[in-house]
Amino acid sequence: MKPSFIPHSDYQAFILHHLRTSYGPGVILINKDWPLAVKLWMADLSAITTLLRDEYSDQGPEPRDPASLFRSYLILLMSNPTMGVTEWVNELKRTPIYAILSGFSPDDLPGVGTFYDFFGRLWPAVDKNLRPILQRKRKGRKKGKKGEKAPTTTPGRVERLVKWMMRHADNQTALPADRLFHFFQSQIVAVSAQFGLLGDLSAISAAGDGTPVVTSAYPRSKPTCDCRARGIADCNHHRLYSQPDCSSGWDSARERYFNGYHLYMISAADSKHDLPLYPRLHPASRHDAVSLVMSTVEFKQRFTLGAVDKMLLDAAHDAESIYLLLEHQGMEPFIDLNVRSKKNITSTTASDIQISPTGIPICPNGNPMKPNGTDYKLHRRKWRCTPACGCSTAKYGRTFYTKTKDDPRLFTKTPRDSEKWKLTYKRRSSIERSNKREKIDYKLESGRHRSTMMWYMRMYGIMIGQHLDAWYASQKDAWDMLKSHICPAIA
Numbered sequence: 001m002k003p004s005f006i007p008h009s010d011y012q013a014f015i016l017h018h019l020r021t022s023y024g025p026g027v028i029l030i031n032k033d034w035p036l037a038v039k040l041w042m043a044d045l046s047a048i049t050t051l052l053r054d055e056y057s058d059q060g061p062e063p064r065d066p067a068s069l070f071r072s073y074l075i076l077l078m079s080n081p082t083m084g085v086t087e088w089v090n091e092l093k094r095t096p097i098y099a100i101l102s103g104f105s106p107d108d109l110p111g112v113g114t115f116y117d118f119f120g121r122l123w124p125a126v127d128k129n130l131r132p133i134l135q136r137k138r139k140g141r142k143k144g145k146k147g148e149k150a151p152t153t154t155p156g157r158v159e160r161l162v163k164w165m166m167r168h169a170d171n172q173t174a175l176p177a178d179r180l181f182h183f184f185q186s187q188i189v190a191v192s193a194q195f196g197l198l199g200d201l202s203a204i205s206a207a208g209d210g211t212p213v214v215t216s217a218y219p220r221s222k223p224t225c226d227c228r229a230r231g232i233a234d235c236n237h238h239r240l241y242s243q244p245d246c247s248s249g250w251d252s253a254r255e256r257y258f259n260g261y262h263l264y265m266i267s268a269a270d271s272k273h274d275l276p277l278y279p280r281l282h283p284a285s286r287h288d289a290v291s292l293v294m295s296t297v298e299f300k301q302r303f304t305l306g307a308v309d310k311m312l313l314d315a316a317h318d319a320e321s322i323y324l325l326l327e328h329q330g331m332e333p334f335i336d337l338n339v340r341s342k343k344n345i346t347s348t349t350a351s352d353i354q355i356s357p358t359g360i361p362i363c364p365n366g367n368p369m370k371p372n373g374t375d376y377k378l379h380r381r382k383w384r385c386t387p388a389c390g391c392s393t394a395k396y397g398r399t400f401y402t403k404t405k406d407d408p409r410l411f412t413k414t415p416r417d418s419e420k421w422k423l424t425y426k427r428r429s430s431i432e433r434s435n436k437r438e439k440i441d442y443k444l445e446s447g448r449h450r451s452t453m454m455w456y457m458r459m460y461g462i463m464i465g466q467h468l469d470a471w472y473a474s475q476k477d478a479w480d481m482l483k484s485h486i487c488p489a490i491a
């Protein structure tokens with residue numbers, strides 16, 4: 001049978017009924033659980049039943065309420081993020097309040113298989129991983145430097161990818177995680193937007209950054225041949241990988257290699273709650289710059305709640321093609337300079353003017369010129385050298401203009417030394433706080449999953465938790481006032 005739609009108000013009535021009347025043995029709402037109860041009370045997940053309707057057959061017994069299963073998984077992540085689903089099913093038996101908040105009667109609980117069956121319906125692909133489990137042996141690890149993110153990539157690789165992406169940006173390819181994103185965007189992020197938690201919807205600042213997600217200490221693979229037994233050490237036959245979407249990467253914060261994913265996250269930078277908007281799991285070996293290119297194009301194709309007009313990135317993303325891509329997408333790049341060379345370059349517009357590695361014009365006498373106003377409409381900046389320098393016979397000294405279109409990386413639309421740049425760029429650390437929250441508070445890496453499907457499930461569950469936390473934090477006073485009304489006998 002198809003699942004029947006249960007309106008959120010029915011769930012709320014179920015909770016009220018249980019909290020008010022069933023203070024029988026074991027059903028206690030302690031103070032600590034109050035925020036959890038409020039978050040679930042506010043979160044209307046009922047649309048998931050409609051979203052998944054086609055995934056259920058007409059025959060057979062009536063399935064469990066999809067919204068309650070999803071809610072229960074969220075409670076797992078918000079209350080016991082190191083638990084697996086098997087343990088969680090036992091926890092629901094031990095702690096009836098979790099069962100009730102999920103929307104289940106404590107004497108009628110779902111089994112582990114029911115949860116996994118439900119997760120499968122949220123993933124519209126036959127394979128639970130993106131890449132095939134049969135792969136040829138991977139190349140060895142590349143060495144990383146201390147403090148460096150992933151092993152650096154060549155600018156040429158980023159440039160080729162950007163060109164390809166710009167040609168293909170109009171044809172959106174469906175991804176298996178789209179169903180989760182669609183639910184997340186329409187039911188969760190949309191509410192955060194209404195609460196004003198994403199900042200100004202007509203000019204959203206987004207920030208992007210990657211972070212390692214360790215899934216296991218070593219990559220696990222089995223041979224499909226018997227070459228080793230026959231004395232052939234290095235054959236090129238396929239191997240069976242248990243986590244085909246993972247690879248080895250360099251974790252600069254922990255200063256060691258790891259096996260897993262490179263999580264690239266885009267968040268709302270003006271939100272003081274550091275709210276995540278789009279997650280993308282890449283193989284661990286992928287560089288930030290490459291991950292950004294793929295993630296930002298996918299994000300731009302899918303995000304419909306507002307206009308993202310700024311993208312804030314750290315110096316690992318400082319490649320000229322990324323500026324072009326972001327401009328092409330209608331976003332102004334705010335990227336920290338990664339000064340690789342100490343040499344000045346000759347200006348393309350005046351042969352006697354040099355440009356310093358940080359984008360400051362140097363006059364023919366070798367003096368740095370002084371900024372003399374910015375034309376924000378023409379994206380042009382005026383520079384001047386004093387008559388005292390002697391490099392020009394003009395009455396007010398030599399003038400020179402730098403234009404964004406001549407070098408979008410050095411001559412940014414908003415000058416890097418301006419107050420506006422500083423104020424905007426300051427918010428970039430929001431993405432780091434958001435990523436930390438997922439890894440430290442929500443114990444992202446404690447998931448013991450093999451499939452990319454389950455890692456996305458965990459990822460989206462945690463992101464929903466972050467949004468619910470922000471809803472509660474921003475409405476806390478109003479909700480706490482209702483505490484005694486909703487739940488007179490709170491322990």
Ligand SMILES: [Zn+2]
Nearest residue numbers: 225227235237
């Ligand atoms: Zn072999």
Ligand SMILES: [Zn+2]
Nearest residue numbers: 363385389391
């Ligand atoms: Zn001069």
